Amino acid sequence: MLHALYTASAPGKIILMGEHAVVYGRPAMAVPVHQVQATATLTVQDGASDLWIAATDLGQRTALSSAPPVNPLAQAVRLTLTFLQRAAPAGELSVHSTIPLAGGMGSGAAVSTAIGRALAAWAGQTIPAADLSALVYEVERLHHGTPSGIDNTVIAYGQPVWFVKGQPPQPFAIPHTFWLVIASTGIASPTRETVGDVRQSWLADPLRFEGLFDDIAGLVNAGRAAMLAGDWPRLGALFFQNQRLLAEMGVSAPILDRLVDAARLAGAFGAKLSGGGRGGNVIALVEPSAAETVADALRRAGAAAIFITPVSAGAARAALL
Ligand code: PMV
Secondary structure: OOEEEEEEEEEEEEEEEOOOHHHHOOOEEEEEEEEEEEEEEEEEEOOOOOEEEEEOOOOEEEEHHHOOOOOHHHHHHHHHHHHHOOOOOOEEEEEEEOOOOOOOOOHHHHHHHHHHHHHHHHHOOOOOHHHHHHHHHHHHHHHHOOOOOHHHHHHHHOOOEEEOOOOOOEEOOOOOOEEEEEEEOOOOOOHHHHHHHHHHHHHHOHHHHHHHHHHHHHHHHHHHHHHHHOOHHHHHHHHHHHHHHHHHOOOOOHHHHHHHHHHHHOOOOEEEEEOOOOOOEEEEEEOHHHHHHHHHHHHHOOOOEEEEEEEOHHHHHHHHO
16 A cells, blocks of 8 residues: 655644724734644555544544535535645545644634645645635634634734735734743633624624724734834733723633733733633733743633743744745
């Protein structure tokens, strides 16, 4: 039996500022997180009768030919094959991810991106980032209903992205490296639910919510300027303000408030929830020398997992190679 192996990966991501308001046309900023990765490995086996898709972390194994359309892994495979104009290879596609499943770091989009890249490698093709992003968006719709598109964009491009729904994403340069402590609550909170709740509240009081979204847009614009200037105390203050507005929108939670307070007391420049909220992650902007102290404080306040990550132009360039 002949074997050939094709492996590809994709990073996780973090939304810096602008979540939820981005669904309503306001800007958001997100960056890839390369410490965590989804990996897809395709083993082509002559003589095999199907393509088996193995989610090794979940202990699941499904044959492509009988997987239902709601299976996101099978959907990523099918959409990619259609794009590549190829029939499915026979063998096994195994998927593994170190991105926390609790949500907020784009594990679903990263898995789909890795699958797209592994199949493209097998077909001897490269899928342009814009097409890969569009394909992953289609898969994301299975989980999220009406996602803004920020996850698939930042992950498929592998670069920091300034994102406005319906407009071409603008990758942006990060002239000065900064450090984030990412604290995962370990609590899975479906984005579809928090987005749905915000929609209900917006329908009930559109004026107030449009005002909140506008205020967030102002913070995101100011955040971009602070980032370009390397003004971390300012960017941190904007994180805290963004967090207050997210709490007003009803998407924070006691554990998230506790983690933000712990980061503040431990000396972080700023902290906020990142992503859909209720569970998921808190990000804290820190001086590198304070990262361990803030990480310890977050652990004591109940974080289930911690990542300390630099966000830099270098990381963006590496992802483009
Ligand atoms: O929870 P995440 O990281 O998938 O982010 C959701 C971000 C929202 O703005 C709340 C929804 C969206 O589709 O952009």
